[in-house]
Every structure is written in structure tokens, then in C-alpha cells.
Amino acid sequence: xxxxxYEKEKREMRQVYAETILELAKANPEVIALEADLMSAITTxxxxxxxxxxxxxxxxxxxxxxxxxxxxxxxxKIPYVHTFGQFATRRTFDQLFVSGGYAKTNIKxxxxxxxxxxxxxxxxxxxxxxxxxxxLVPQAHVYEASDSTMLGYLLRRIEKEHGIHYIRxxxxxxxxxxxxNETFEDGKGKLLRxxxxxxxxxxxxxxxxxxxxxxxxxxxxxxAAVIDMYSIKPIDAELITEYAQxxxxxxxxxxxxxxxxxxxxxxxxxxxxxxxxxxxxxxxEQFGQVGKVDYLKTYYKLTNTDIxxxxxxxxxx
Amino acid sequence: xxxxxxxxFRDEIRLKTLQELHHLGFGHYGGSLSIIETLAVLYGxxxxxxxxxxxxxxxxxFILSKGHGGPGLYAALAxxxxxxxxxxxxxxxxxxxxxxxxxxxxxxxxxxxxxSLGQGISAAVGVALSHKLSERKNKTFCIVGDGELNEGQxxxxxxxAAHHKLHNLFVFVDDNKKQLDGLTKDIIDPIDFAAKMxxxxxxxxxxxxxxxxxxxxxxxxxxxxxxxPVAIILDTIKGQGVRYLEELADNHHIRPNESDTAAIEQxxxxxxxxxxQEVGG
Ligand SMILES: Cc1ncc(C[n+]2csc(CCOP(=O)(O)OP(=O)(O)O)c2C)c(N)n1
Ligand SMILES: [Mg+2]
Numbered sequence: 001x002x003x004x005x006y007e008k009e010k011r012e013m014r015q016v017y018a019e020t021i022l023e024l025a026k027a028n029p030e031v032i033a034l035e036a037d038l039m040s041a042i043t044t045x046x047x048x049x050x051x052x053x054x055x056x057x058x059x060x061x062x063x064x065x066x067x068x069x070x071x072x073x074x075x076x077k078i079p080y081v082h083t084f085g086q087f088a089t090r091r092t093f094d095q096l097f098v099s100g101g102y103a104k105t106n107i108k109x110x111x112x113x114x115x116x117x118x119x120x121x122x123x124x125x126x127x128x129x130x131x132x133x134x135x136l137v138p139q140a141h142v143y144e145a146s147d148s149t150m151l152g153y154l155l156r157r158i159e160k161e162h163g164i165h166y167i168r169x170x171x172x173x174x175x176x177x178x179x180x181n182e183t184f185e186d187g188k189g190k191l192l193r194x195x196x197x198x199x200x201x202x203x204x205x206x207x208x209x210x211x212x213x214x215x216x217x218x219x220x221x222x223x224a225a226v227i228d229m230y231s232i233k234p235i236d237a238e239l240i241t242e243y244a245q246x247x248x249x250x251x252x253x254x255x256x257x258x259x260x261x262x263x264x265x266x267x268x269x270x271x272x273x274x275x276x277x278x279x280x281x282x283x284x285e286q287f288g289q290v291g292k293v294d295y296l297k298t299y300y301k302l303t304n305t306d307i308x309x310x311x312x313x314x315x316x317x
Numbered sequence: 318x319x320x321x322x323x324x325x326f327r328d329e330i331r332l333k334t335l336q337e338l339h340h341l342g343f344g345h346y347g348g349s350l351s352i353i354e355t356l357a358v359l360y361g362x363x364x365x366x367x368x369x370x371x372x373x374x375x376x377x378x379f380i381l382s383k384g385h386g387g388p389g390l391y392a393a394l395a396x397x398x399x400x401x402x403x404x405x406x407x408x409x410x411x412x413x414x415x416x417x418x419x420x421x422x423x424x425x426x427x428x429x430x431x432x433s434l435g436q437g438i439s440a441a442v443g444v445a446l447s448h449k450l451s452e453r454k455n456k457t458f459c460i461v462g463d464g465e466l467n468e469g470q471x472x473x474x475x476x477x478a479a480h481h482k483l484h485n486l487f488v489f490v491d492d493n494k495k496q497l498d499g500l501t502k503d504i505i506d507p508i509d510f511a512a513k514m515x516x517x518x519x520x521x522x523x524x525x526x527x528x529x530x531x532x533x534x535x536x537x538x539x540x541x542x543x544x545x546p547v548a549i550i551l552d553t554i555k556g557q558g559v560r561y562l563e564e565l566a567d568n569h570h571i572r573p574n575e576s577d578t579a580a581i582e583q584x585x586x587x588x589x590x591x592x593x594q595e596v597g598g
Binding site for chain 1: 343384409410411412413416417418420430431432433434435464465467468469496497498504505567
């Protein structure tokens, strides 16, 4: 981890995607990127001329795109599929479940505009369910990228691994968390900050909120550990259990519904291994809506203040 | 149809659409502007609706399946009197009743929530089927985008509508030749929408989508037959009615730069002047 200064990166996540796809496609003719009329949103339009036969705009047909990706993989191609998260998952779920997961084909999926970062696209475009849906696909790997180093690393790593891989990301600038040489294994969490009173487990944009919450708690004499649980499935049960034993209380924080996502995954591990008091920060029984990120963070109770208050309530118990 | 009245209504809707998006500072200009003439004919003449009673049972239904054209629809609803025109300036603001994509639970006059392309047309078919089954007179009008027709769901809806002979359903294809990433012919070539709709069992005609008279005529013809659902292919231009925006290559979602802003302000000024002169003259 770099520092406790929470600065936005210069490189947008979408830029990382486009540049990494270009690099992978140039190095391996079997890599094929598929888009569904959202190339300009993820900036792959800028690399189209360089890899015209390895980057295909399949039009606004997400379900078909997923099926085509499955077909491509039958003959050894390595398809990377991108669209906004809700279209990548909700919209194509049976296709990715059957032609993807069940048929054991090989599809890499990027779902962009995670949760509230869909901002002015509003409720139809705001997904708080994608992680939950993807966790339900047997043997699928489910990640949420929290910064550009991680996104680039994951995109490169999964090229070599067979199966269904889903990476959730924001499109624009993340907060810088990792040094360029950091590595991100499957099924591991990253301990970003150690502590002995409580553990905050977060993903995506909530990692920075968790670190800020830990700073505030430290000033109150509460020592919080912070884990970036980018690999939501498989999940790092060992690390969760270790910190449940060590800190005795756990708060999860996700830009997602508390049902089905990180909070569920962590509580499942705790319930079966080492139950401790816990609270899940996340969206509860609500749909998306239009608004700026700061407004939505407050509305859905996804701020560092919400994390701090949850910790205080748990510790008082 | 009172042509002068509908043309004036059209200009008012276009003006309000531009003012609304200009106030917000970004948005789906291209696809909002290409449906203004159709909205003007529907809300200005054809549709039986009551702005003071948006849920009136006997009303005709309107579903904007290409939901990102919401700002155009909102302008039409405001000018028609569903809600105060000032509300247009809340477009997309935190806590707004006018989100990017229409939401039936937020906005008076919006019959169905749309924005995930391909879904509105199926709902429109359901509404039309319901009215047919109940032997009611209500008609259903639905606008789909040419890019939206990439979605297989649209073609499922069309098969269903034709099979059930939903002559009370009017589907407008906003054939503005562009989708989000560029020209439809470069992404998924539509080849020939009219031939496709005809083959799918629709009473089909193709009209100049910038001519309110032609659009009106096509609707009347469609109403004169009781066998088939109606498809009207609108030959339109993305950004229609503002020359500068029509010629702008990337005009799906615009965050205007300085020269874009100047052109948009100029268009607003021209429409305001025109509307004032008409009142004066
Ligand atoms: C299912 C779905 N996929 C993708 C999008 C993102 N999107 C919004 S508008 C658009 C292009 C639509 O093109 P078209 O239907 O031709 O609309 P118009 O040209 O009238 O703006 C896309 C891909 C969406 N809203 N819904
Ligand atoms: Mg179009």
C-alpha cells in the first residue's frame, strides 16, 4: 500500500482497460475484445484502428454478445467482453450462466460503472446486484478492482486462466492504493492496515472510505484493520477468520446491495468458521437513481462516517 | 390537424429541450432532438390525453422505449401542461423527478419506466394487448431507436404484436442512422427497416421524420386498417432541427465545448425569436 494520502489517480480505469486490451491483443492473436455499443464510454474506440480484427462492436445486443463470446472460446479464442455492469450481468444472466458457466467455456467479463458511479444514468443503469448474481455462477471468479494497478494486473492474469471471470470496476479515476509492482492473486485479500479492535473489509470505491474511517477511528483510540477484499469469489476465508479471531468485530463496506455481495460472502465465512459481531455497510432494499456520487454516497449511507458509526455501535455492544 | 398549431408546438418542445439540456450542461442531445416532430404530432394532435389527469383511463399510452430521449419527452410533457416548465431545470439534479431515463413512478405523464434498451417496446405490446383483450379504444404509441433495434427483444415483441394483430399499436422507428459509437451501418447494418417490419407482419410506411404533416398522414393511414400493428419508419437526423448539432459527428451524448455552447445558445435564441414573432404577427 502506498500512503495514507487519498489521492485520485491520473489514469482512468477505462484507460487501463483499453490499454491493457491493446497490449494483450497485440501479444496474442487469440484475444478478442467484444463491445456492445459502449466503446466510447470505455475508450476502446481509441484502440480500434490498431486491432481492427480483435475488437468487435457487437451492437446493442448484450445477450447475443455473451453467446458469441462463448462460441469464440470454443475454438480457442480468449474473449474479453465489456459493457456496463448491469447489462453484463442482469441483462445476459442466462446466456452467461448456460453458454458460459454451465458449458464451461472461457469468458472474461468487465462490468463498468460500478454501483453509484453510474451517476446521471440513474436507476436503469445502476447495479447493486452484479456481484451477487455472478457469485451464484458455480466456479465463476468474481473481483472488484479498487485501483488501476489492480485492474491492469487482474486483466493480464485472467488471460491465462480458463473459466468465467467477472471484474467490476468504475470507469473513471480511482483512489491510488497500490504500487505498480503489486500482485493480486485469486482468492486473496490485501491487508492494507493492521489493527486490533475491529476489521473493516471493503471493495472498490469503499476501500478508500474504509481507510478514511480507520484514520478517524484511530483518533478516537480505536485501532481498525482494513482489508481490500478484491477477490470476492473465491474469498480469502483464512484471512477473514484470522481477523475475526484477532479483532472480534467486522464491518464490511460495499457499493452494492448488502444481499449477495461482499457482506454476504464475509458473513457466510464467519457464520461457518468463527461468528463475531458484524455489520454490513451497503445498499439496503433500494434501487438506483440519478445523482452525483457524493449525493448518492450520503443517500445510500456509503460514507466513511457511516463506517465509523457502524464500528462504534459494534464496539459498544 | 391544425398544422400551424402543431408546428408551433414542435418549436416550443425543441426550444425547451435545448434549454433543459443547456441548463444541465450535458446530455443526450442527438436522440432527444430527432423525436421532437413525432412528439409534437402525438401530443399536439393525435393522442387522447389529459395533462390534468395523467392516469385518465381512456387515455392513449406513450412509451419512449429509447429512454435516453427522456429530455425531449419531458419538454413535450411540460409544454403540454403536465407539470410546470421550470421543473425542466431540475433534469438530473440530485433528488429530481426528471432523471435521464423516464421513470413512471416519478414523472406525471410517463407511462412506463425505460432506459434499458429493448424493454419499452415489450411493455408497449403488453399495454396494446390488454386494451385489445378488454375491447377498449385506447391506442399505444411507442418510439424505438434504430440502434435499439439491435436488441433481439424488440424483434420478439414485433413477432408477438403481429401474431396478436395489435392494430392499436403504433411503433415509430427513429431511423437517425446513428447509435452510441457511430453509424448504425458500421456497427450493425440495419439493411432495410421498412422491409424488415413489413416481413414481420406490420403495416409499414416510411416518412420524413422532420415533417409533422407527413408523420400525421402516416398515422392516419395506419389507423384506417384494423388488421396489423403499425410501423412508421422515421427518416430523421440525429440532432435534428439544429444544423450545427446535426453536423456534429459525435452527437449522442454531448458535453458542449465553447463552440458547441455558442451554437446551442444561438439555436435557443433563434427559436425564441421565431416563437415571439409568431405571437406578434
Ligand atoms: C440494454 C442497453 N444497452 C446499452 C445501453 C446504452 N446506450 C444508451 S443509448 C445507446 C445507443 C442507442 O442508439 P439509438 O437507439 O439509435 O438511439 P438514438 O440514436 O436515438 O439516440 C446505448 C448503447 C442502454 N441504455 N441499454
Ligand atoms: Mg439512432
